[in-house]
Amino acid sequence: MTDEPVIEVEDLWLSRKGEVILEGINLRVLQGDFFAIIGPNGGGKTTLLKVILGLIPPDRGTIRILGGLPGDKRHLLGYVPQLRTFDFNYPLSVREMVLSGLLGRKTGIFKTFNDADYRLADKALSTMGVAHLADRTIRNLSGGEQQRVVIARALVGDPKVLLLDEPTVFVDTPTETQFYDILGNLARSMTIVLVTHDIGVIISHVTKVACLNHRLYTHDSKELTEDMIQGAYKCPVDIIAHGHPHRVLRQHPPEE
Amino acid sequence: MLSLLGYTFFQNALLAGVLASIACGIIGTFVVIRRMVAISGGISHAAFGGIGLGYFLGIEPLLGALGFTVGAALTMGELEQRAEQHMDTLIGAVWATGMALGILFIYLTPGFAPDLFGYLFGNILLVPQGDLLLMLVLVVVIIITVGLLFNDLLAVTFDPEYATVINLPVERLMLILLVLIALTVVMLIQVVGIILVIALLTLPAAISRECTAQVKTMMLYAVLLGIAFTTAGIFLSAFLNIPSGATIILVSAAVYGGVLVKKRLAGR
Numbered sequence: 001m002t003d004e005p006v007i008e009v010e011d012l013w014l015s016r017k018g019e020v021i022l023e024g025i026n027l028r029v030l031q032g033d034f035f036a037i038i039g040p041n042g043g044g045k046t047t048l049l050k051v052i053l054g055l056i057p058p059d060r061g062t063i064r065i066l067g068g069l070p071g072d073k074r075h076l077l078g079y080v081p082q083l084r085t086f087d088f089n090y091p092l093s094v095r096e097m098v099l100s101g102l103l104g105r106k107t108g109i110f111k112t113f114n115d116a117d118y119r120l121a122d123k124a125l126s127t128m129g130v131a132h133l134a135d136r137t138i139r140n141l142s143g144g145e146q147q148r149v150v151i152a153r154a155l156v157g158d159p160k161v162l163l164l165d166e167p168t169v170f171v172d173t174p175t176e177t178q179f180y181d182i183l184g185n186l187a188r189s190m191t192i193v194l195v196t197h198d199i200g201v202i203i204s205h206v207t208k209v210a211c212l213n214h215r216l217y218t219h220d221s222k223e224l225t226e227d228m229i230q231g232a233y234k235c236p237v238d239i240i241a242h243g244h245p246h247r248v249l250r251q252h253p254p255e256e
Numbered sequence: 257m258l259s260l261l262g263y264t265f266f267q268n269a270l271l272a273g274v275l276a277s278i279a280c281g282i283i284g285t286f287v288v289i290r291r292m293v294a295i296s297g298g299i300s301h302a303a304f305g306g307i308g309l310g311y312f313l314g315i316e317p318l319l320g321a322l323g324f325t326v327g328a329a330l331t332m333g334e335l336e337q338r339a340e341q342h343m344d345t346l347i348g349a350v351w352a353t354g355m356a357l358g359i360l361f362i363y364l365t366p367g368f369a370p371d372l373f374g375y376l377f378g379n380i381l382l383v384p385q386g387d388l389l390l391m392l393v394l395v396v397v398i399i400i401t402v403g404l405l406f407n408d409l410l411a412v413t414f415d416p417e418y419a420t421v422i423n424l425p426v427e428r429l430m431l432i433l434l435v436l437i438a439l440t441v442v443m444l445i446q447v448v449g450i451i452l453v454i455a456l457l458t459l460p461a462a463i464s465r466e467c468t469a470q471v472k473t474m475m476l477y478a479v480l481l482g483i484a485f486t487t488a489g490i491f492l493s494a495f496l497n498i499p500s501g502a503t504i505i506l507v508s509a510a511v512y513g514g515v516l517v518k519k520r521l522a523g524r
Contacts (some may be wrong), residue, residue, distance in 0.1 A: 039294055055420060061299060073424075075422045079421045085417055085418075086415040089463065090414050092410070092471070093469070093470070099412040100415075101422065103411050103419075104421075104422025105409060111407045112407070113407070137469040152417075170445075
């Protein structure tokens with residue numbers, strides 16, 4: 001692991017319809033980080049990811065991915081959007097959907113998939129524990145299975161960084177722990193940025209935590225301090241910093 | 257009835273039906289799975305402007321329609337990306353503007369527009385040899401383009417946002433697909449007419465969707481269904497002496513209805 005930043009955001013500002021959504025965000029994700037960004041709904045988490053990916057142009061600020069502009073380098077990232085941005089009724093098999101994640105790497109006009117591509121797709125599916133579903137049509141999957149396939153699509157191109165937007169929304173609680181174990185294993189070989197509104201889910205594998213509510217509160221460490229939480233959630237929250245290795249926080253803050 | 261096969265016009269009609277079915281099976285599949293039925297309707301009605309312009313300038317009306325449909329497709333695609341308007345609204349505007357221009361051009365053209373009715377409702381029994389050649393060229397263009405870009409088109413129509421993130425040229429691919437729809441519409445005008453185009457574009461693909469969950473298989477079934485519908489429609493219309501375009505659509509719709517009823521009964 002080096003200190004090379006894989007994602008670098010400097011003084012990022014964004015407004016929509018007169019409302020400031022992101023205020024002076026500074027963020028450095030280093031290679032090997034398992035970076036969790038938590039914050040309330042509507043705090044700008046999804047928007048921040050989309051700006052990093054170059055899907056939304058910022059009003060001000062610079063973003064660098066792997067040392068380049070988002071438009072040039074984003075295909076080297078693995079992106080797991082919040083679910084239901086597309087139609088799961090599409091007549092597509094699980095394997096075909098995962099293979100589509102490789103298209104960005106292919107050059108030339110005639111893009112066909114070869115045996116090596118099929119092996120990569122099957123490998124990504126086994127990593128997510130859903131290899132047996134490869135021939136299934138995507139509409140015949142449960143919510144949790146769909147989400148694993150979406151992550152497999154992001155993994156198939158062997159990305160340097162995995163960006164996950166609320167990955168557990170459609171996963172039921174018993175499989176959620178299993179889900180985070182898989183992410184913990186992945187974190188050994190790649191950088192992960194995880195965005196979630198549920199501060200209860202931050203697990204032992206996470207190496208850095210930041211709070212986002214229009215502004216980003218961070219200490220570049222795993223420690224989630226009271227001032228970060230207060231800044232982001234504008235209310236006191238119980239914090240268990242020691243003694244409980246699996247959870248940094250005990251409960252979700254009450255609604256404002 | 258089989259003696260009809262001896263006539264060149266009848267052979268031409270059957271051939272036109274096959275060519276149109278190939279195009280609408282392939283492109284109609286994208287239209288159905290990406291839910292682009294309304295935009296296809298907009299493109300086909302905009303074609304009326306081109307047909308009017310053809311009359312006005314004294315050129316082949318189908319060439320005018322070709323220009324207008326491609327223009328309408330590109331305009332809608334560009335406006336959707338830049339004008340921040342709902343696609344619905346843009347479709348309505350392009351749809352009506354095309355029709356209005358057609359009416360205006362035909363009014364301004366001296367004399368009478370003889371086969372106007374044919375362009376609106378189709379007359380496959382009167383397909384001229386030259387139009388068959390145009391249709392053949394369009395089918396080849398459609399097959400080659402979709403063959404080359406199949407995986408890209410699938411990725412872009414399935415999940416445009418993700419396609420953008422993996423740096424596929426999403427905007428360009430969407431415009432290409434719209435142009436392919438425009439080309440298909442031009443072919444179908446001859447067969448079923450401007451007003452009935454969307455039915456032949458969508459019904460075969462919609463039926464084959466009920467039979468398979470594979471896009472390529474869906475295309476194949478849609479082509480075969482299209483050929484069956486147009487052939488049956490042509491024979492029926494000749495036999496009963498009723499309009500061919502409407503007959504083809506009614507045959508398609510009857511089968512679609514039958515499939516839906518069967519599905520509903522099977523689902524109980």
